[in-house]
Amino acid sequence: MSTKNKDQFAQAEIRIRATEYYIANIKTTTYKKTAEIFNVGESSVRLWVNVFRKGGASSIELKKRGNTPERKLNISQEKKVINAILDKAPEQLKLPFCLWTRESVGVLINDKFGISLSLSTIGRYLKKWNMTPQKPANRFYEQNSEEVKKWLDRDYPKIARKAKKEGAEIQWCDETGVYSRDQIGRTYSLKGQTPIIKNPSMKYKINMISTVTNRGQLKFMMYKEKFTSEIFISFLNRLLKSTSRKIFIILDNYRVHKSVKVKGWVKKNKTKIALYFLPKYSPELNPDEYLNNDLKQQIKKRPKVKTADDLKVQINSIMKMIQKEKKRVKGYCNTKNTRYANI
Numbered sequence: 001m002s003t004k005n006k007d008q009f010a011q012a013e014i015r016i017r018a019t020e021y022y023i024a025n026i027k028t029t030t031y032k033k034t035a036e037i038f039n040v041g042e043s044s045v046r047l048w049v050n051v052f053r054k055g056g057a058s059s060i061e062l063k064k065r066g067n068t069p070e071r072k073l074n075i076s077q078e079k080k081v082i083n084a085i086l087d088k089a090p091e092q093l094k095l096p097f098c099l100w101t102r103e104s105v106g107v108l109i110n111d112k113f114g115i116s117l118s119l120s121t122i123g124r125y126l127k128k129w130n131m132t133p134q135k136p137a138n139r140f141y142e143q144n145s146e147e148v149k150k151w152l153d154r155d156y157p158k159i160a161r162k163a164k165k166e167g168a169e170i171q172w173c174d175e176t177g178v179y180s181r182d183q184i185g186r187t188y189s190l191k192g193q194t195p196i197i198k199n200p201s202m203k204y205k206i207n208m209i210s211t212v213t214n215r216g217q218l219k220f221m222m223y224k225e226k227f228t229s230e231i232f233i234s235f236l237n238r239l240l241k242s243t244s245r246k247i248f249i250i251l252d253n254y255r256v257h258k259s260v261k262v263k264g265w266v267k268k269n270k271t272k273i274a275l276y277f278l279p280k281y282s283p284e285l286n287p288d289e290y291l292n293n294d295l296k297q298q299i300k301k302r303p304k305v306k307t308a309d310d311l312k313v314q315i316n317s318i319m320k321m322i323q324k325e326k327k328r329v330k331g332y333c334n335t336k337n338t339r340y341a342n343i
Contacts, residue, residue: 208315
């Protein structure tokens with residue numbers, strides 16, 4: 001027997017033994033423990049067990065090469081797999097994976113079509129489909145994709161048309177908190193030596209509420225207290241005093257934004273202002289979120305603060321600087337997720 005064939009039989013033996021061990025001890029073991037016992041990858045054990053459950057012992061035995069070539073996906077099957085990967089997360093299809101990997105794609109193919117493919121073959125398919133491993137952007141699990149689509153296709157265009165008709169200005173609003181220790185970022189040091197940064201024992205925080213527009217306007221207000229209806233109304237009053245136009249405020253669904261006091265105030269001022277709410281759990285749709293991120297990145301570049309007042313002065317300085325750069329503020333409305341704000 002050639003060395004290659006010996007290796008193939010050894011791999012098949014490990015595959016069978018690991019699968020049988022997991023099935024026999026399913027109540028007391030895990031994929032991770034089984035993988036450690038047989039010195040293989042956890043994802044491999046998961047894949048073997050799923051293939052075994054679908055096709056039985058024969059599905060994980062060594063297949064003769066040459067005489068029985070590996071089955072291929074037809075065009076229709078390929079399209080279905082591509083659409084599943086692009087439209088759903090594995091857990092939405094009740095697969096025991098968080099992300100799309102070669103292993104999870106293999107289980108998907110086996111579940112849908114009863115076809116067992118090697119990881120290398122799955123890798124070639126992914127390359128053919130122009131798919132590469134990428135770090136995913138975070139989204140809240142509770143986010144409703146249909147609501148997001150409705151916002152982009154119907155709700156916001158309707159708000160934009162109404163604003164144009166009434167001569168109103170659309171502003172995106174959000175709150176954030178900046179801590180003194182937000183200043184800690186990355187710093188250079190000798191390789192293998194972790195640098196030490198000394199910080200005051202006290203941690204300071206300054207809160208801020210702000211709005212941005214797609215024309216590059218920025219307004220903000222800082223406060224130290226907890227965000228309340230009174231603080232929100234105070235900021236809204238400031239906005240009304242800063243313009244003679246009606247204001248449409250777009251913001252998230254935080255409970256203060258919808259409090260009885262706020263609703264009452266808005267009702268009294270309905271000829272001057274209106275509030276509209278983004279889909280739930282969709283901060284990426286709010287341009288003002290990108291201002292908050294910009295602020296926190298700038299804070300890291302400034303000298304360390306020793307008091308809350310120092311932090312407030314720094315925030316004010318950065319915000320005044322950003323406020324003067326209209327092109328920069330417009331950029332918050334021109335990210336992949338906020339371009340809709342420019343219609």
